[in-house]
Amino acid sequence: MTSVPAAKRKRVAMNRKKAWRKYSNIQDVEDFLEEQRQQLRTGGLASEKSNEALFFEDKTAHRKGQKKSASKSTKPRGPIQHKVDLRIRPHPRVPPIPKALPRQERRKSSRVLQIQAQERKGIYSENKQKRLDEAKQQRTLATGNRKREKELLDERKATFDLWDCDxxxxxxxxxxxxxxxxxxxxxxxxxxxxxxxxxKPSKFPAVEIIAPGASYNPSLEDHQDLVNATYEIELKKQKAEEKLDRWHKIPKLSAKQAQATYIDEMSAGLFHDDENQKGDAEDVEGEKGLLPNPPTTFENRKTKKRKRKERALKEKEKEMKAEKRLKIRQNEVYRLRSIAKEMEKEKADAAIEREKRLQREKEREKIPKSLGHHKLEEEPMVIKLSDELVGSLRQLKPEGNLLRDRYKSLQKRNIIESRVWKRGGKAKYKEYEKKSHKEITS
Structure with a gap:
C-alpha cells in the first residue's frame, strides 16, 4: 500500500494585513463565540453560574450491581419526540416573556361625560357642528362625482351592434x-x-407696412407728414437729454475757488467762535429749563375721587357711542331705497371700471412686454430728405438693415426678450517672422 505524500505547507509572509485575513485560521475563535451565544440564549454563560445551577444530585440512582425490578404496570408510551421538535419547545432554564398588563383607562372628567351625553342626544358644539356639516358636504360631493363618473362610463360603453354598418x-x-x-x-x-x-404672443403684425412717405418716389404730402413725425420724435429725445443735463449739471469753478471751498468744508466744526459759544450756552440753558414731566404738586395731584369721576365719564362716553351706533343701525332699515340706489350706483361704477380695465388690457397688448432686463429700443425711422430723393430705382441707395429689422420685430412681438446686440469683431492676428525662415532669407 503506497502512502499518500502530505501536502506541502504553503509559506506565506504574515507581515501584512492582507495575508492575515486570507491565511489566518480563526475557526476555533468562531466556535468559541458561537458556543457563548448559544449559552446566552439558553439561560446565561456557564462560567458565571454556580455549581448548584450546573449540577444536581441524582437520589434515585441504584447501587452498583443491583438490578432494577421490572414493574408490571407499564405506562403507555406517548408519541415519539424527535430531536428536531425539541428546538421549538420552551427551554426550562429560560424564563418566559412576561405578559403585558392591560392599559388602565383614565377616568373621564365630568365635563367630558356631559359633552358625550349631549352628543348622544344630537347636541353638538359649534366647531364640531361645523366640521360635521363640512364632512356631510364633502360626502355629498363625492357621491355626486361618483355618480357622474358612472354616467360617463355608461355613455362611453358601446350600446350598439358592432356589425351593424348603419x-x-x-x-x-x-x-x-x-x-x-x-x-x-x-x-x-x-x-x-x-x-x-x-x-399669438402679440398682436403686432409680423411685417409692418412703413409709411407711404418712405417710398422712393413719394407724394409731397406723404413726405412732409413723415418729416414732421420724425421731427417730433427727435424733439422729444432732445428735450429728454436737456432735462437730464439740467439735473446733472455741475457748476464750473476755478482751481482757486475749488481749493477754498474744499478748505472750508474740511475745517467745518473744528473752530468755535464767540458767537457760537454764546448760542450754545443759551441752548443749554433753554434745554435745562424744559423737563419731560413737570413736578406734581399737592394741589394738582389726582385723588381717588377725581380718578373715579374720570373713569365714570369714560364709561358714560363709551355707552353713548354704543347707543349712537345702535340708532344708526336701526335707522338703516328706513333708508332701504337709498341703500338700493347706492348698490345700483356701485354696480354701475364697477361696470364702468370693468370696461376701462378691458380697454387698458387691449391697449397693453399693443405695447411690447418686458421679458428681460433690457428695455426695447425702437429703431430710428428710415427717411430721406428732399435733396436725397431720386426718381429712379437705379440711383436709389438702400438704407437700414433687413436682418436687424427682423431681429427687432421678434423682440417687439414678444418671441424673444430684449437684448443688447453686440457685433463680434474679427480677431486681430499677430504677424511675426519665423526664426528659421529669417536665418534662411538673411
Missing amino acids: MVKKIKKSGIEADEHFLRQTKKTPAKLPPRYQD
Missing part, C-alpha cells in the same frame, strides 16, 4: 370614405388642439 358614422376625408374610428387611428383626421393653441 350605426357607424361615415366620414369622407381626402377621397376616403370610412368611419371616424378608422380615420382617427390611421392619422387621417387632425388631432384636436387646445382652444388657445393658435393664439
Whole structure:
C-alpha cells in the first residue's frame, strides 16, 4: 500500500494585513463565540453560574450491581419526540416573556361625560357642528362625482351592434370614405388642439407696412407728414437729454475757488467762535429749563375721587357711542331705497371700471412686454430728405438693415426678450517672422 505524500505547507509572509485575513485560521475563535451565544440564549454563560445551577444530585440512582425490578404496570408510551421538535419547545432554564398588563383607562372628567351625553342626544358644539356639516358636504360631493363618473362610463360603453354598418358614422376625408374610428387611428383626421393653441404672443403684425412717405418716389404730402413725425420724435429725445443735463449739471469753478471751498468744508466744526459759544450756552440753558414731566404738586395731584369721576365719564362716553351706533343701525332699515340706489350706483361704477380695465388690457397688448432686463429700443425711422430723393430705382441707395429689422420685430412681438446686440469683431492676428525662415532669407 503506497502512502499518500502530505501536502506541502504553503509559506506565506504574515507581515501584512492582507495575508492575515486570507491565511489566518480563526475557526476555533468562531466556535468559541458561537458556543457563548448559544449559552446566552439558553439561560446565561456557564462560567458565571454556580455549581448548584450546573449540577444536581441524582437520589434515585441504584447501587452498583443491583438490578432494577421490572414493574408490571407499564405506562403507555406517548408519541415519539424527535430531536428536531425539541428546538421549538420552551427551554426550562429560560424564563418566559412576561405578559403585558392591560392599559388602565383614565377616568373621564365630568365635563367630558356631559359633552358625550349631549352628543348622544344630537347636541353638538359649534366647531364640531361645523366640521360635521363640512364632512356631510364633502360626502355629498363625492357621491355626486361618483355618480357622474358612472354616467360617463355608461355613455362611453358601446350600446350598439358592432356589425351593424348603419350605426357607424361615415366620414369622407381626402377621397376616403370610412368611419371616424378608422380615420382617427390611421392619422387621417387632425388631432384636436387646445382652444388657445393658435393664439399669438402679440398682436403686432409680423411685417409692418412703413409709411407711404418712405417710398422712393413719394407724394409731397406723404413726405412732409413723415418729416414732421420724425421731427417730433427727435424733439422729444432732445428735450429728454436737456432735462437730464439740467439735473446733472455741475457748476464750473476755478482751481482757486475749488481749493477754498474744499478748505472750508474740511475745517467745518473744528473752530468755535464767540458767537457760537454764546448760542450754545443759551441752548443749554433753554434745554435745562424744559423737563419731560413737570413736578406734581399737592394741589394738582389726582385723588381717588377725581380718578373715579374720570373713569365714570369714560364709561358714560363709551355707552353713548354704543347707543349712537345702535340708532344708526336701526335707522338703516328706513333708508332701504337709498341703500338700493347706492348698490345700483356701485354696480354701475364697477361696470364702468370693468370696461376701462378691458380697454387698458387691449391697449397693453399693443405695447411690447418686458421679458428681460433690457428695455426695447425702437429703431430710428428710415427717411430721406428732399435733396436725397431720386426718381429712379437705379440711383436709389438702400438704407437700414433687413436682418436687424427682423431681429427687432421678434423682440417687439414678444418671441424673444430684449437684448443688447453686440457685433463680434474679427480677431486681430499677430504677424511675426519665423526664426528659421529669417536665418534662411538673411
